[in-house]
Amino acid sequence: MTDLATTLAPERTAPVPVPVRARRGGLGRRVVVGVLAVLLLVALWELVKVVVPDTGGHLGEASVLPRTDDLAMPHVWEIVQRVLQPETSAAGSPTVLSAMLSACWFTLRVALAGWLLGSIGGLLLAALMQRSQLAEAALVPWVVLSQTVPLIALAPLVVGWGGRIHLGQLEWQRWMSVALIASYLAFFPVTIGALRGFQSPPAAQVELYRSLAAGWTRTLVSLRLPASVPYLLPALRLGAATAVVGAIVAEVSTGTKGGIGRLIIGYAQSASGDPAKPWAAIAAAALLGLLAAGLVSLLGLGLGRYRYAEVR
Incomplete structure (x- = not known):
């Protein structure tokens, strides 16, 4: 019955096999993107330390940015x-x-x-x-x-x-x-x-x-x-x-x-x-x-x- 159902089901909505090479390529891209995301986070961390003062950012008496000295952000x-x-x-x-x-x-x-x-x-x-x-x-x-x-x-x-x-x-x-x-x-x-x-x-x-x-x-x-x-x-x-x-x-x-x-x-x-x-x-x-x-x-x-x- 399963084979008959698969045969008669509308072709445009049936699951289509994804090639093995495409699946591996998609996995490789996700790994590369993940590594790049980590590197971007590292670069952003160091950029914040360079741009933001050690005492943080303040707007009047309110603190709007965190401290970036080596004790708070090594x-x-x-x-x-x-x-x-x-x-x-x-x-x-x-x-x-x-x-x-x-x-x-x-x-x-x-x-x-x-x-x-x-x-x-x-x-x-x-x-x-x-x-x-x-x-x-x-x-x-x-x-x-x-x-x-x-x-x-x-x-x-x-x-x-x-x-x-x-x-x-x-x-x-x-x-x-x-x-x-x-x-x-x-x-x-x-x-x-x-x-x-x-x-x-x-x-x-x-x-x-x-x-x-x-x-x-x-x-x-x-x-x-x-x-x-x-x-x-x-x-x-x-x-x-x-x-x-x-x-x-x-x-x-x-x-x-x-x-x-x-x-x-x-x-x-x-x-x-x-x-x-x-x-x-x-x-x-x-x-x-x-x-x-x-x-x-x-x-x-x-x-x-x-x-x-x-x-x-």
Whole structure:
């Protein structure tokens, strides 16, 4: 039945395979653009230090531009040099780079666990809303409203609830609370993107599946899910980036040790005497978000045949 549906579907709306060379070229362009964006940010940072006075910009008594002295905004090369130096002056102290890599690896694993949980929840919720217009009308406002709750207020509640969970030998760990909070941010873009994708097939194709006696599940798997790929992939990338943000904020709010969030707080305590160190941790957190989104982008390499011809 699937082959017959594909054959009879309108040709102008059917997914057209994108050549492998074009997909690789598009990936290469995105990598180059990403590198150029980082270099542009570095150049802008140094330009601000040159143009803006060390004391910042002031309009009357109001401060409109930040301070740019070396304590507030160290040079980029100073941050890079600090990354390769030991964390402290104690003998045998690991380098800042080693500490950041270990912290980023911890946060990345927790964020990916939260992203996976949030993505599954978002897909199931989108499928429910596509199945029932009543569910969509009832749930969409709550999905949007859920993102207005600050994580700082939510984190203690999640930790308190998790501490009361005991399922046999399973004991709730602090990192599970962090992953749950990360999934809270990740599920929103996945839910909205999946819902738009599930609703994207033309009415003619939906009617064709219905005329072939295809049930809702078969239509979802064979038609709506492939059609949602151009909408779902960007949503998954955004969900991965927001999961990293949620994990970092949750680490700070819940006091979870071992992640880049706590490392930023720890390095910030020495900012007055070692300003490059906290900026190095902040840069590592930003790169971690890009890495998570990039890893999710690899999913698109195996889904090229579901992309439409006009997709770059």
